[in-house]
Structure formats: C-alpha cells, structure tokens
Amino acid sequence: MTEDIVAIEQVLYRYCHAVDRGTADEVAALFHERGTLVPIYSGEAPRQGRSAIREWYATYMRDFRSTVDHLRHCVASPAIEVSGNEATARTYLIADCIPKSTGKPVIVAGLYEDRFVKDGGRWYFADRRIHVFHSMEPPKAAQPVAGR
Numbered sequence: 001m002t003e004d005i006v007a008i009e010q011v012l013y014r015y016c017h018a019v020d021r022g023t024a025d026e027v028a029a030l031f032h033e034r035g036t037l038v039p040i041y042s043g044e045a046p047r048q049g050r051s052a053i054r055e056w057y058a059t060y061m062r063d064f065r066s067t068v069d070h071l072r073h074c075v076a077s078p079a080i081e082v083s084g085n086e087a088t089a090r091t092y093l094i095a096d097c098i099p100k101s102t103g104k105p106v107i108v109a110g111l112y113e114d115r116f117v118k119d120g121g122r123w124y125f126a127d128r129r130i131h132v133f134h135s136m137e138p139p140k141a142a143q144p145v146a147g148r
Helices: 001-021 024-028 050-063
Strands: 031-038 068-083 087-098 107-121 122-136
Touching: 001 024, 001 068, 001 087, 001 107, 001 122, 024 050, 031 050, 087 122
Parallel strands: 031 122
Antiparallel strands: 068 087, 087 107, 107 122
16 A cells, blocks of 8 residues: 555656646556546536647646746655555645746645546546645845944
8 A cells, every 4th residue: 555655646747847837648657547526616517538638738838838937846745645546635836937927936835635446457537626725926135234
C-alpha cells in the first residue's frame, strides 16, 4: 500500500508540472480514459472522458496560462486512502503567477478532491474536483528601515 500512496503522490505532482509547463496531452494522460474533471470553481459543466478533459486543458492553456508568467501549482497535505485498485485523496492547492497585464503576483488557494483508479498497474485520476477558496495579491514587502 505504501507503494500505491507514493505512486498517487507522483500523479498529483506530475499534474502540477504538466498544468504549469506541459501540454494538454500530458495533463489528459494523467486521467483515466473514462475520467471526469469537475472545475467547481468556474461553475462549468463536468468534462467526461480523456478527450474532453484534453480539450478543457487546451482552452485553459490558451486562455489563461498564456496570459501569465511564472505559473506554479503546488499541492500540500495530501490525505490519501487506498482500497484495492481505487483510492481517494484530498489535497490543498496553492498556485501563484504573475499576470502579464498587471505584473503583480497573484496567489490562489483551494482544494483538490480526487478519486483514483489503478488500471494496468498505473494510477489515474478517475474524478478530479477543483475548488478555489480565494485569490489575492500578496502584501507589499516591508520597506527597510534606515540604519538597519
């Protein structure tokens, strides 16, 4: 079971890198052929199947990712439970970027709720639900005090 947890964590991490710098094909490959993506934060309808998920990420990359610099998704505190060839995970999401339009950093916080399936010895997202709780610009750095 420890091997399964490590393999699932790797899927979570590969997702972050693929969303930030990869292709829509690389992201979609992390989903099971019959997987589902539910972008709850945007209110959009669920995307069913790898092809529909790939299309959603292609649009995301064209309409959002291309408008920002230094996009970085991070996951934290994964709570993973494995039962045979199925698993669930709840993972905190932190993402940041610099919109090209403003040049000011933005930070986003949220949660991924995932179901996984193991098929052919490999773990895939069976269902990914993306929640965004808030986004904000970070506070300005404190100005140095003269003489210190």
